[in-house]
Amino acid sequence: MKQIGIAISMxxxxxxVSCATQQERAEQRAKMRQAVEEAVNSRQLHIDIKSxxxxxxxxxxxxxxxxxxxxxxxxxxxxxxLGQAHQAPMMSPSMGLNFEAPIIKLTESQPKATNGxxxxxxxxxxxxxxxxxxxxxDSFRYIIDLYDSGExxxxxxxxxxxxxxxxGRISVP
Numbered sequence: 001m002k003q004i005g006i007a008i009s010m011x012x013x014x015x016x017v018s019c020a021t022q023q024e025r026a027e028q029r030a031k032m033r034q035a036v037e038e039a040v041n042s043r044q045l046h047i048d049i050k051s052x053x054x055x056x057x058x059x060x061x062x063x064x065x066x067x068x069x070x071x072x073x074x075x076x077x078x079x080x081x082l083g084q085a086h087q088a089p090m091m092s093p094s095m096g097l098n099f100e101a102p103i104i105k106l107t108e109s110q111p112k113a114t115n116g117x118x119x120x121x122x123x124x125x126x127x128x129x130x131x132x133x134x135x136x137x138d139s140f141r142y143i144i145d146l147y148d149s150g151e152x153x154x155x156x157x158x159x160x161x162x163x164x165x166x167x168g169r170i171s172v173p
Contacts, residue, residue: 033125033148035172040108040127040146045070047144047152047168054082055162068142068154068168075133075142076100079154083162097140097156097164101133146170 039045049066053059062080069076079097107130125148133140138160145153154166 029148032150032170032172036127036146036148036150036170039170039172040129043070043072043106045146046171047154048171049079049154049166049168051167052080052082053165053167055164056084057082067171068144068166070129070131073103073106074100075103075131077133077140077142079156079166081161081164083164086160086162099133099135101135103131103133105132106130 047068048064049062049068051059051061060082065078066080067076067078069078077097077099081096109128109130111126111128127146129142129144129146131142131144133142138158141157143155143157147153150170150172152168152170154168155163156165157163
């Protein structure tokens with residue numbers, strides 16, 4: 001009889017811990033959602049890059065020192081590049097997608113998730129920023145999907161380079 005009582009107590013304790021954990025996760029997700037929303041609205045955003053996926057060379061992990069930053073009306077891109085140029089750069093080529101440039105055009109939207117679930121979680125809380133910038137060497141379009149889980153997915157299209165994409169995590173102060 002004592003063993004049954006102990007077993008029931010253990011199950012009840014596990015259920016309480018599970019509920020607390022789910023509540024903590026929901027609270028963390030709500031905080032992250034608010035932080036992402038504030039970052040998008042203030043146009044102050046920092047994304048730490050975890051991996052890249054190039055058209056010709058597949059997926060690769062990257063070192064933790066690569067990032068993408070939105071500072072008001074400026075895009076600061078410090079990203080690796082692995083791909084092929086369709087046209088040689090006119091100026092001296094830089095290594096990777098490394099530049100700070102004023103934003104020519106920025107559009108913000110909240111698209112619905114496709115294929116059932118969004119990449120970053122099980123809610124439809126996605127922000128999409130489409131940013132056009134021009135450097136001395138090329139014109140770029142950055143399409144940044146931000147999820148309320150804190151995950152980010154970045155696609156970079158260029159006139160002279162193969163497209164490339166990146167997975168990252170939003171850095172919250």
